[in-house]
Amino acid sequence: MRALILVMDSVGIGGAPDADRYGDEGADTVGHIAEACMAGRADGSARKGPLRLPNLVALGLGEACRLATGRVPPGLDGQAQDGQFGCASEISKGKDTPSGHWEIAGVPVPFDWGYFPRRTPCFPADLIKALCEQAGLRGILGDCHASGTEIIAEFGERHMQTGMPICYTSADSVFQIAAHEKTFGLDRLYEICLIARRLLDPLNIGRVIARPFIGAGARDFKRTAHRRDFSVPPPGTTMLDLAASDGRDIVTIGKIDDIFAHRATGRNLRGDGNMALFDATLKGLASLADGGLLFANFIDFDTLYGHRRDVVGYAAALEAFDDRLPELLTRLRSSDLLIITADHGCDPTWSGTDHTREQVPILAWSTQSSSPIGRRTGFADIGATAARHLGLPAALHGAHF
């Protein structure tokens, strides 16, 4: 008996009841990608034609979309055959990665994060002064809201010439630092991130993110897999904490350990990209002890395609993930529970480059019959269900389905 939670980062399915408060009314990551595919607007070298997700549809993705928005996205019709499906809206106010993951694990965020204003410079002058003094920097570049790939194209060469790191933010509660892996150095980048982390605690900033990149010039800069997130710890007892206190085996895949500030994150397996992360998931599952929990994050949907507003890439990534699912399903035991979900949306057809407030799918594979999941308020029901499956005490939030 084991429990697996797979988070497809940013794979929202529309219909968040409070989307208008975020300027996201109508945003629908899966729905809009499926529409673009059906209309022939997502044909490229990586893929063509209507969106094909037969395994996710068999797990109930199309039906979950119908619950969230009232309609099945084109190409995703089909009954759920392999499990129960549902959708959930988020309680936490932030539409960011930690808020979504912590809420899944039973800890909605009860406070407002600190954010930086949408103006340049966006960071408080005394913060940057302290950072430069403590880190021995002569200054920073950026100091604005930006897309991470665009800002390294803009400032990367100047960064290489001057040694000043590129600092930027987004609609999330983040302080991101981009620097060249070779000329600036990875260790030095992590070191200044830790200094920034301490300085940003009083401002209630959720994450400092190291964004290393390589390349000789603006045309070939490429971000590397050495990204690190320096998160504040979750503000309550998560299902990971409960599993760890009970001595359970825990395997985390990808950036889950960073998201939970390395608290009760067990053995962590990483991989560069969704396919490597899927390999790591299979490997982690093979070694997962009975009664254990595997918690995985698949980041490419969000970072490579959602934020880049790349519909073709996003559709291809969904299809590639779907393609791998049978490998996982055949490795499950009849006593296991698998839940596939998401942490927020990042509609690649939406304006800007930020996340979108959306509901998330809940696709649960289990041979034990259970009642329909339906529309849930709060992602915490996901963790509550996994905890109950494992016979763990319930976290403070969430009701099992």
Ligand SMILES: O=P(O)(O)O[C@H]1O[C@H](CO)[C@@H](O)[C@H]1O
């Ligand atoms: O544009 P990039 O650097 O990918 O940044 C994105 O990644 C950050 C963390 O997930 C978000 O805050 C978003 O802005």
Ligand SMILES: [Mn+2]
């Ligand atoms: Mn995310």
Ligand SMILES: [Mn+2]
């Ligand atoms: Mn993101």
